[in-house]
Amino acid sequence: MLSRRPSDPRRTSLSRVPRLAAGLAVALAVLPGLAACSAPGGSGPAAGASKTGGSVATNPATAGKVTLTEWDQNTDPATDSATRALNAAFEHKYPNVHIVRVSRSFGDLKTTLKLGLSSANPPDVVQVNQGYPDMGAFVKAGLIQPLDRYADVYGWKTAYPQQLLDLNRFSGNGRTWKTGNLYGISQTGEIVGIYYNKAQLKALGLKPPATLDDLTTGLAKAKAAGKLPLAFGDSDKIGAIHLFGVVQALTAGKSAVRDLVFGAKGASWTDAGTVRAARIISDWRKHGYLSPGWAGQTSDQAATQFGAGKSVFYLEGTWEAERVAKAMGAGNVGFTALSPTAGGAPVTEGGEGLAWAITGKSKHADVAAAYLNFLNGQKGMAQVASAGGLPALPPASYRPAPGTVNADVLNTWHTVSTQDGLLPYLDYTTPTFFDTLTSGLQELLGGRQTPQQFTKALQGDDAAFQKSR
Missing domain, CATH: 3.40.190.10 (Periplasmic binding protein-like II)
Structure with missing residues (x-):
């Protein structure tokens, strides 16, 4: 999925x-x-x-x-x-x-x-x-x-x-x-990416983000301008999986993520790229880039928040395209997936x-x-x-109408899938990984765990499963 x-x-x-x-x-x-x-x-x-x-x-x-x-x-x-x-x-x-x-x-x-x-x-x-x-x-x-x-x-x-x-x-x-x-x-089919409010992005003097650095710059500029940077909710324990997964794909790389989820020998959830992803999203919370009260808000409510024009960005899957298109007008919202480096191929969670x-x-x-x-x-x-x-x-x-979020979905899906950029969802990893991952992310984003503690718990879950097989 x-x-x-x-x-x-x-x-x-x-x-x-x-x-x-x-x-x-x-x-x-x-x-x-x-x-x-x-x-x-x-x-x-x-x-x-x-x-x-x-x-x-x-x-x-x-x-x-x-x-x-x-x-x-x-x-x-x-x-x-x-x-x-x-x-x-x-x-x-x-x-x-x-x-x-x-x-x-x-x-x-x-x-x-x-x-x-x-x-x-x-x-x-x-x-x-x-x-x-x-x-x-x-x-x-x-x-x-x-x-x-x-x-x-x-x-x-x-x-x-x-x-x-x-x-x-x-x-x-x-x-x-x-x-x-x-x-x-x-x-x-589905991929997870970045939705953006075209008018607010233009007002900030920004182009649609193409890399993680672009997105981070956009979040900072939105915050400085007094706008909510990223609509986000995790009371349903879903939103943070995608937030972390999208960033990890960019910091750890597609080969590392695939090795982790599919249990390749030698792969470790405490690798530098995964720890860096945990640190980045933790910093986003500290900087106030995420919705206030995110822990009591669902991802669905975050979509409504974004659709009402209350944030510049929203990170979620293509299944939300129709919701935000109806709320904002299909031509007023964009969708994209990020690349590890400028000009590189995008990588993100997705599949079916x-x-x-x-x-x-x-x-x-x-x-x-x-x-x-x-x-x-x-x-x-x-x-x-x-x-x-x-x-x-x-x-x-x-065929979608040009200039709409639906056209962006089509183009992004084509680019990601044909350039080997689809990565598996992280909760596939072990029978207990969904619970370990979601509870750990809430602890991480709540400031109660360090990135190292969070990734160590993930590694412990994976290691126990591999040993039991």
């Missing part, structure tokens, strides 16, 4: 009422090798066909009356709109299927998902965060099931590039990531959104698989794009 959307939770909703997707259509450049791929659906069974691939029934119309329960964290405007519209479209196509949607914030989903999957009546379809903390743990416990038989029937293995498929793979015992069985498919997975106890696995294929097919990807989102397999026909 890779998806990291800390939006206000919209608890439970029934998707019987259609909600048309709105917003600027976005065309998205893709990861290397993706241009030759197309969304699922085209190579799968014909619409409405009653076919069976092995033991897979591909036509939900023949399943009788089915209630399909799905849990997601698509609470940002673009993916919420797309999910509502697609659920309604699926129900219209298959009137015998009723979808019950439970939509929660990313943090709430992480908190409740394991309990929900372990219950006597779990949902059928869920969004699962990649990496060891969630997907690996659920695979180990048998709470989600392999999708390889469905991938073969619906053509997912040829539709998606290998590098995206691998992020949703695990060995059957949940101990080895990026290999083994396929446990999910992802609907969206949370994986759609089928639970181990689902009584309607074949219907659930058809639903996944519908969400992630050509029409599903087009729906995400038309709602202002970033589909994992973007339709070639969509």
Whole structure:
């Protein structure tokens, strides 16, 4: 996800009422090798066909009356709109299927998902965060099931590039990531970058930041001018992950970050680049660059703060593009990713959104698989794009209006992905790393830990996991 959307939770909703997707259509450049791929659906069974691939029934119309329960964290405007519209479209196509949607914030989903999957009546379809903390743990416990038989029937293995498929793979015992069985498919792509208020930047005599030094200069000038430099919130324990991750990518470098997250021998979270990143964001807090009261504010509230014109910058993922575009006007806000040096290639966190997975106890696995294929097919990807989102397999026909934040998202995604600048999210590292990282960042930014103490705790978590494998 890779998806990291800390939006206000919209608890439970029934998707019987259609909600048309709105917003600027976005065309998205893709990861290397993706241009030759197309969304699922085209190579799968014909619409409405009653076919069976092995033991897979591909036509939900023949399943009788089915209630399909799905849990997601698509609470940002673009993916919420797309999910509502697609659920309604699926129900219209298959009137015998009723979808019950439970939509929660990313943090709430992480908190409740394991309990929900372990219950006597779990949902059928869920969004699962990649990496060891969630997907690996659920695979180990048998709470989600392999999708390889469905991938073969619906053509997912040829539709998606290998590098995206691998992020949703695990060995059957949940101990080895990026290999083994396929446990999910992802609907969206994403990168984390810097949103900026064009008018306020111009008033400060600044250009859009291209490097970490540029951003630091911009933060200082904004503070000196009496403006809030960076809208920021971390009460949901999400915002600081991105703040630290974006800076670490620039100070430690892409090779070091990949080695750390993927457990390469000799990699250490106490390296100079990682310690420097911790020191930089700690200094930003000391200098007053972050929102006052940031510890009691969510990232979603920070987005609202930025959208209301109360800050010059906002650091977050592409999933917030539609929210800020609606608040400010798509032409009044920009988006970019930073490079380690002037003229260099940008590097940042990103990849694909949370994986759609089928639970181990689902009584309607074949219907659930058809639903996944519908969400992630050509029409599903087009729906995400038309709602202002970033589909994992973007339709070639969509183009954003020049000069808008959507065009910036397209251009930045293209530049980062085609120049090998996508880095994994840090919380993938170990089964307990999300908790260690988020609690440590709150201590660091609260002035209760030094950068050295913070990074030492990260290293201790990683070392304990590597020893246990």
